[in-house]
Amino acid sequence: MTSRTATMTLEAFADTVIPGCKRFPDDPAICGVSDDPGAVEAGALTVLADPALGLTEALDGMAGLLNMHAGAYQRRTGAAVDPALPAFVALAFDDRTALVQELTDPAHAERDVWFGAALFCTMAFDCAPHKHTVEAMAEGHPGLRLLGYAPPGADGQWGFEHFSYGRALAPPHPDTTPSGSPR
Amino acid sequence: MSAVERTDVVIVGSGFGGAIAAYHLAAGGARVTVLERGPWLRGEEFDQDFLLGTSYTRIFDFTVGDGMSILGGNCVGGGSVVYFATMPRAPRFVFERRGSIGRRMWPAAITRDTLDPWYDVVGEALPITPQSWSDVPYAGGLFAAACAHSGRTANPSPSAIDKPKCTNCNWMMAGCRVDAKRSLLLNYLPAAQAHGATIRPLHEVQRLTRTSEGAYQVHYNLVDDSDYRISRPGGVIEAKLVVLAAGAGATPVILQRSEPDLGTMPAAVGRYFSGNGERLNTAVIDERRAREVLGLDRGDGRAYEAYQIGKGPCVANWDRLDGSLPEYSRYSLEQLYFPPGLGTVLAQVPGAAGPSWFGREKKEMLRRWRSWLTVFTMSEDDNEGVFGPPPPTGNAERIAQQMLGRGALRYRPTPNTLRGWAESDADVKNILERDGIAQVAPWTNDLVGAYTVHPLASCRIGDDPATSALDDRHELRGHPGIFVTDGSAVPGALTVNPALTIAALAERAAPGLIDAARQRGVEVTHGAPPLGGTRVRTPAVSRD
Known part of the structure; x- marks a missing residue:
């Protein structure tokens, strides 16, 4: 297992979790089922490898395990694959998806591992935990941008001057106490 | 030592x-x-x-x-x-x-x-003070309006927040x-x-x-x-x-x-x-229906698109806090903000054809993140x-x-707890899917x-x-x-x-x-x- 193989395999996993567009025409890791960047370009591999999260040492092994599962999946389903690619990378997007569903099923023995990896890939996309958020916003981080996460003020802090419809929108419960609690 | x-x-x-x-x-x-x-x-x-x-x-x-x-x-x-x-x-x-x-x-x-x-x-x-409707952020207002539209009540919750100081940044968890x-x-x-x-x-x-x-x-x-x-x-x-x-x-x-x-x-x-019998549902609001059905308008052309704005849960529905109901059927529902990061992965795509918590459809749900509204159930577990x-x-x-x-x-939730969650899920759906205001799904319990x-x-x-x-x-x-x-x-x-x-x-x-x-x-x-x-x-x- 080379680290390039492991990287490509884990990128393919991240692209299954939050799919993106290909970075270049022959990008094997990213299936390209989406029109804009996904977890890989959002920094999933950097997050997975962050020593703060505790998976760093396990990543090569995880990639090998994922390819082993993918090989078994391919033999079981007869899915057409490119033998030059790592087994998981060789799968089509829907097959990658089906395999990740199997691996994260409540009954699967390795569910914690693959859910943990999927959690970190999702976090890479939706909050960029490998970067200061102010910097991620300034760089146009693809996940925060897709969410429409509002930028901070000039001081780097968030706050919203306008925040309320400013009018009563429902009748209060009849058994509300003067202090505002249920009776 | x-x-x-x-x-x-x-x-x-x-x-x-x-x-x-x-x-x-x-x-x-x-x-x-x-x-x-x-x-x-x-x-x-x-x-x-x-x-x-x-x-x-x-x-x-x-x-x-x-x-x-x-x-x-x-x-x-x-x-x-x-x-x-x-x-x-x-x-x-x-x-x-x-x-x-x-x-x-x-x-x-x-x-x-x-x-x-x-x-x-x-x-x-602390102190704890009541909230006025002018203190309630858009998300709470939307939940209140949906409660009212379905014939329910809704209350601004008392809170230990100094309202004039609050910037409604929704970073409270940090x-x-x-x-x-x-x-x-x-x-x-x-x-x-x-x-x-x-x-x-x-x-x-x-x-x-x-x-x-x-x-x-x-x-x-x-x-x-x-x-x-x-x-x-x-x-x-x-x-x-x-x-x-x-x-x-x-x-x-x-x-x-x-x-x-x-x-x-x-x-x-x-x-x-x-x-505490807790459970979450995430709704994706249909902005057009929020305007047409609930009459909401932020004054800048938007009906809602305000998930990020606020100070946590500010409005609660207490209609099921009724002592005459049987135990395990009583719960409150609260509008809630859950920041990006830990929780997002658990939010499920309403009506997903494929996987509900990751993949293509999840990304499309994230694209509408500003229109999310999370509803928090606190029920009677066992x-x-x-x-x-x-x-x-x-x-x-x-x-x-x-x-x-x-x-x-x-x-391991007992049938009592599961029943309370199911009743509250149905209630949230009834409130927020009425007249096409939103699509709702509970967070998955299958993963953690x-x-x-x-x-x-x-x-x-x-x-x-x-x-x-x-x-x-x-x-x-x-x-x-x-x-x-x-x-x-x-x-x-x-x-x-x-x-x-x-x-x-x-x-x-x-x-x-x-x-x-x-x-x-x-x-x-x-x-x-x-x-x-x-x-x-x-x-x-x-x-x-």
């Missing part, structure tokens, strides 16, 4: 249970040491930043169990620093709950009426930079310090032992400031009285680990854990949680340097089990020794001089946010702590001045 320090009282944990006990004991003249396993951050040290290692991950813990994961505070001030400061009182029927034990779960001495004066004290001290959130860092803890209490952060208590004189020795580790996986033996402090307030996910673990030295624990230590053998240190085997660990809690931000009842008060670890004065049965005043003492789910009830119980327990300390030779008196003014009269002190 070989020398044993001595003090009058050691308090383990600095959240509501610990801070309130610390204040009353210190103000009465006792020497008090508070040991807190998390760091001590203040004001501008609270970052608005998702970067790993900032306050967002330093002060917050996510402990994965088998069937139940717990989110909680991990810092000086405990839950009060990371919570959303929503502070309703528990409804009257809660105190009459029987659960599955065939008798009233709460001690006979505690009813809503007897707890109300203590609620008043806390309300004055701590409040502008001190708008009235956490314990602004009231009970500095008051305790002013009376001489010492607070020691990054001190993680592992176990207690007893001396031949009947005092307790508290054994702690010192935790690394940034990598909580690293800890080293710290020392021992001897005290005449110990107050455990490490949180419902940690207090029973300390007692379990102490059992070989202290002797048999009550059967209810580490049992009857409640997740106290199903049981703690297994404790991990080597702390309450979890830490996976990440901060925030993420695996604990020993096992939780259920989850709670309000762990309770793992070392609870009660009158029945078989089903409660503590007597109605919060003293651990069979172990005089050990008290528990945190959420683990609450007998069961409250159907509302529990912080105010935990705090009121701690206030109610404080006179008893002082009595017990005096009986054990500590020079301490009653009568600490009430915090926050004199509008509320301190309830009469009980003297057994």
Whole structure:
């Protein structure tokens, strides 16, 4: 297992979790089922490898395990694959998806591992935990941008001057106490 | 460290249970040491930043169990620093709950009426104030409008937020930079310090032992400031009285680990854990229908698109807080914000054809994130949680340097709990899918089990020794001089946010702590001045 193989395999996993567009025409890791960047370009591999999260040492092994599962999946389903690619990378997007569903099923023995990896890939996309958020916003981080996460003020802090419809929108419960609690 | 320090009282944990006990004991003249396993951050040290290692991950813990994961505070001030400061009182029927034990779960001495004066004290001290509709952010307004549209009521919730100071940034889980959130860092803890209490952060208590004189020795580790996986033996402090307030996910673990030295624990230590019956649904709002059906307009052309704006849950629906309904069918629904990061992965795509929590459709759901609205159910669960053998240190085997660990809690929801969740899911759907306002799906429980931000009842008060670890004065049965005043003492789910009830119980327990300390030779008196003014009269002190 080379680290390039492991990287490509884990990128393919991240692209299954939050799919993106290909970075270049022959990008094997990213299936390209989406029109804009996904977890890989959002920094999933950097997050997975962050020593703060505790998976760093396990990543090569995880990639090998994922390819082993993918090989078994391919033999079981007869899915057409490119033998030059790592087994998981060789799968089509829907097959990658089906395999990740199997691996994260409540009954699967390795569910914690693959859910943990999927959690970190999702976090890479939706909050960029490998970067200061102010910097991620300034760089146009693809996940925060897709969410429409509002930028901070000039001081780097968030706050919203306008925040309320400013009018009563429902009748209060009849058994509300003067202090505002249920009776 | 070989020398044993001595003090009058050691308090383990600095959240509501610990801070309130610390204040009353210190103000009465006792020497008090508070040991807190998390760091001590203040004001501008609270970052608005998702970067790993900032306050967002330093002060917050996510402990994965088998069937139940717990989110909680991990810092000086405990839950009060990371919570959303929503502070309703528990409804009257809660105190009459029987659960599955065939008798009233709460001690006979505690009813809503007897707890109300203590609620008043806390309300004055923090303080807690009502919210007007002008304080309610768009998300709460939208939920209220949808409740009204479906013939329901909705209330702005009382909160411990200084509204004029609040910037509605929704970074409350990372701590409040502008001190708008009235956490314990602004009231009970500095008051305790002013009376001489010492607070020691990054001190993680592992176990207690007893001396031949009947005092307790508290054994702690010192935790690394940034990598909580690293800890080293710290020392021992001897005290005449110990107050455990490490949180419902940690207090029973300390007692379990102490059992070989202290002797048999009550059967209810580490049992009857409640997740407060919590459940989340995420709705994706149809902006056009929000305008057409609910008549909402922000004044800038947008109907809503405001998930990010606000200060946590601000509006609640209390229609099912009806004491005449059968137990397990009563719950409140609260509009909630859950920031990006930990929770997003669990939100399911409404009506997904493929996988519901990841993949193509999840990305499309994220594209509409500004139009999300999360609804929080707090229901009556069945106290199903049981703690297994404790991990080597702390309450979890830490996976990440901060925030993420695996604990020993096992939780299998009973049909009662599942029914309550199903009824509330249907209710949320009925409110928000009516006339096409939104599409709704519950968060998945398949990946990390259920989850709670309000762990309770793992070392609870009660009158029945078989089903409660503590007597109605919060003293651990069979172990005089050990008290528990945190959420683990609450007998069961409250159907509302529990912080105010935990705090009121701690206030109610404080006179008893002082009595017990005096009986054990500590020079301490009653009568600490009430915090926050004199509008509320301190309830009469009980003297057994």
